[in-house]
Amino acid sequence: MTIKGKAYIVGAYEHPLRKAPKHSVAQLHAEVAKGAIEDAGLRKEDIDAYFCAGDAPGANAWSMANYLNLNKLRHIDSTDMGGCSYLMHVGHAAQAIAAGKCNVALITLAGRPNSEGVSGTQVRSRGVNLPDAPFEMPYSPVTVNLYAMAAMRHMYEYGTTSEQLAWVKVAASHHAQHNLHAMLRKVVTVQEVLDSPMVSDPLHRLDSCVVSDGGGAIIVARPEIARALGRPRVRIIGAGESTKHQMGGDIDLSYTGAAWSGPHAFEEAGVKPSDIQYASVYDSFTITVLLQLEDLGFCKKGEGGRFVSDGNLISGVGKLPFNTDGGGLCNNHPANRGGMTKVIEAVRQLRGEAHAQVQVPGCTLALATGIGGSIGHRHGAATLIMERE
Amino acid sequence: MPTFSPAPHFIDPVPNPGDEPYFEAAARGVVAIKTCQACGRTHHYPRAICPFCWSADVVWTDAQGTGVIYTFSVTRRGAAAPYCIAYVTLDEGPTLMTQIVDTDLDNVRIGQRVQARFARCENGTMIPVFAPCEPDHAAKGNA
Numbered sequence: 001m002t003i004k005g006k007a008y009i010v011g012a013y014e015h016p017l018r019k020a021p022k023h024s025v026a027q028l029h030a031e032v033a034k035g036a037i038e039d040a041g042l043r044k045e046d047i048d049a050y051f052c053a054g055d056a057p058g059a060n061a062w063s064m065a066n067y068l069n070l071n072k073l074r075h076i077d078s079t080d081m082g083g084c085s086y087l088m089h090v091g092h093a094a095q096a097i098a099a100g101k102c103n104v105a106l107i108t109l110a111g112r113p114n115s116e117g118v119s120g121t122q123v124r125s126r127g128v129n130l131p132d133a134p135f136e137m138p139y140s141p142v143t144v145n146l147y148a149m150a151a152m153r154h155m156y157e158y159g160t161t162s163e164q165l166a167w168v169k170v171a172a173s174h175h176a177q178h179n180l181h182a183m184l185r186k187v188v189t190v191q192e193v194l195d196s197p198m199v200s201d202p203l204h205r206l207d208s209c210v211v212s213d214g215g216g217a218i219i220v221a222r223p224e225i226a227r228a229l230g231r232p233r234v235r236i237i238g239a240g241e242s243t244k245h246q247m248g249g250d251i252d253l254s255y256t257g258a259a260w261s262g263p264h265a266f267e268e269a270g271v272k273p274s275d276i277q278y279a280s281v282y283d284s285f286t287i288t289v290l291l292q293l294e295d296l297g298f299c300k301k302g303e304g305g306r307f308v309s310d311g312n313l314i315s316g317v318g319k320l321p322f323n324t325d326g327g328g329l330c331n332n333h334p335a336n337r338g339g340m341t342k343v344i345e346a347v348r349q350l351r352g353e354a355h356a357q358v359q360v361p362g363c364t365l366a367l368a369t370g371i372g373g374s375i376g377h378r379h380g381a382a383t384l385i386m387e388r389e
Numbered sequence: 390m391p392t393f394s395p396a397p398h399f400i401d402p403v404p405n406p407g408d409e410p411y412f413e414a415a416a417r418g419v420v421a422i423k424t425c426q427a428c429g430r431t432h433h434y435p436r437a438i439c440p441f442c443w444s445a446d447v448v449w450t451d452a453q454g455t456g457v458i459y460t461f462s463v464t465r466r467g468a469a470a471p472y473c474i475a476y477v478t479l480d481e482g483p484t485l486m487t488q489i490v491d492t493d494l495d496n497v498r499i500g501q502r503v504q505a506r507f508a509r510c511e512n513g514t515m516i517p518v519f520a521p522c523e524p525d526h527a528a529k530g531n532a
Contacts, residue, residue: 121467134402135434148462248440249433249483
């Protein structure tokens with residue numbers, strides 16, 4: 001069985017706020033849920049499946065189902081794979097719809113780490129009973145140094161440079177200048193990235209994503225419902241997911257779980273990387289983008305640095321327009337989880353509703369991919385391929 | 390300007406049942422790893438079953454405490470900075486997360502040979518950290 005063509009993304013909504021100190025997390029979830037169902041042209045009563053992840057209050061579905069007063073749920077999924085959870089949720093929703101378990105699925109993400117003062121250099125507490133934590137936590141692994149270790153290894157193995165990594169940020173900034181809601185709208189140069197403070201070698205401050213409040217939501221529905229609505233139709237044609245970890249001590253940081261999730265998604269969709277017209281690529285850091293592009297087959301392993309250089313990711317300039325909303329590097333990174341906004345911008349591109357300055361002309365095939373957790377030790381990966389019908 | 394970690398701070402580990410021999414070994418100056426008696430492979434972090442063949446016949450063995458830096462990063466912002474987190478590949482095979490200490494952090498390199506040292510966490514638990522086998526160039530220059 002395949003999910004190809006069995007479900008459509010019919011609603012998408014991104015919260016406009018980047019700092020929301022007076023909002024509760026539940027309120028943010030509720031506002032994006034309302035925005036997405038209105039975007040779809042459906043009603044609250046139509047929702048019979050709900051998907052959320054660890055950012056939802058209580059880290060599972062019952063509190064938000066209660067808050068939203070969702071009374072017709074017959075399919076619930078609180079799969080949590082960090083920032084890529086929502087990419088997985090879209091695939092899972094398509095599976096559930098294909099299996100006849102539900103008709104209209106709501107997926108929400110929201111959080112307020114900006115108001116709460118979260119930083120990527122803080123040691124985050126982990127849950128109890130984790131088998132790996134006693135052997136890692138004493139050494140202060142934090143978000144940025146875990147990714148930095150992968151960047152350092154990539155430079156060692158393949159000669160990747162800080163200038164090449166900086167091009168990822170430069171491209172994102174070119175897109176963000178057109179996004180009124182983006183946190184960082186100033187176009188930056190390679191030199192400005194290199195001149196920004198070193199946070200954890202070799203990643204500078206401008207190699208890192210923003211910390212933002214906000215959120216987003218998606219509505220997935222069965223084909224008959226999608227066809228009855230008046231919106232441009234975004235058909236889900238392929239989805240892949242995986243985890244990658246430390247392999248019992250045979251650690252290899254040169255690739256990510258996208259090396260598995262990508263081929264699964266491409267095979268299901270029946271398309272190749274060279275067919276993709278637009279890609280949303282999770283950009284927690286510049287290195288995150290470079291590794292995923294290699295792993296997905298947009299270029300050979302080790303050639304990501306050359307691939308991203310000279311504006312190749314800039315819409316209207318390069319071969320692979322990416323993150324045309326400015327991405328996590330410039331626009332937002334609600335709840336420290338970038339997977340939802342990756343799907344939303346891909347939907348805008350396929351609908352022809354991206355900003356005119358960054359819209360890919362005639363965009364009919366798009367990919368969204370993401371990482372949750374850290375490429376430096378353990379993570380999930382999810383890849384989604386969608387087409388305009 | 391060389392970069393030294395002035396007062397390294399190591400967060401107390403919260404061991405799970407079965408982890409005790411690892412930290413007891415560190416207290417006597419040994420890096421302990423698990424070896425599978427069925428397939429012969431070593432692994433890290435230590436588990437109750439071999440992650441390669443799932444045999445439960447795994448035993449603690451003493452590693453030599455020597456290895457090579459697989460990767461590292463000097464964290465230069467945040468409360469504990471500067472410090473150098475790293476993965477070190479032990480000569481016995483497994484790669485473990487650690488910190489590189491007692492050297493100019495600006496001279497740490499991938500491929501450098503390192504030797505285990507042992508550091509005290511706040512609650513007294515000992516953990517392995519690593520330092521270069523050869524004095525670094527800056528240290529040589531000052532000698």
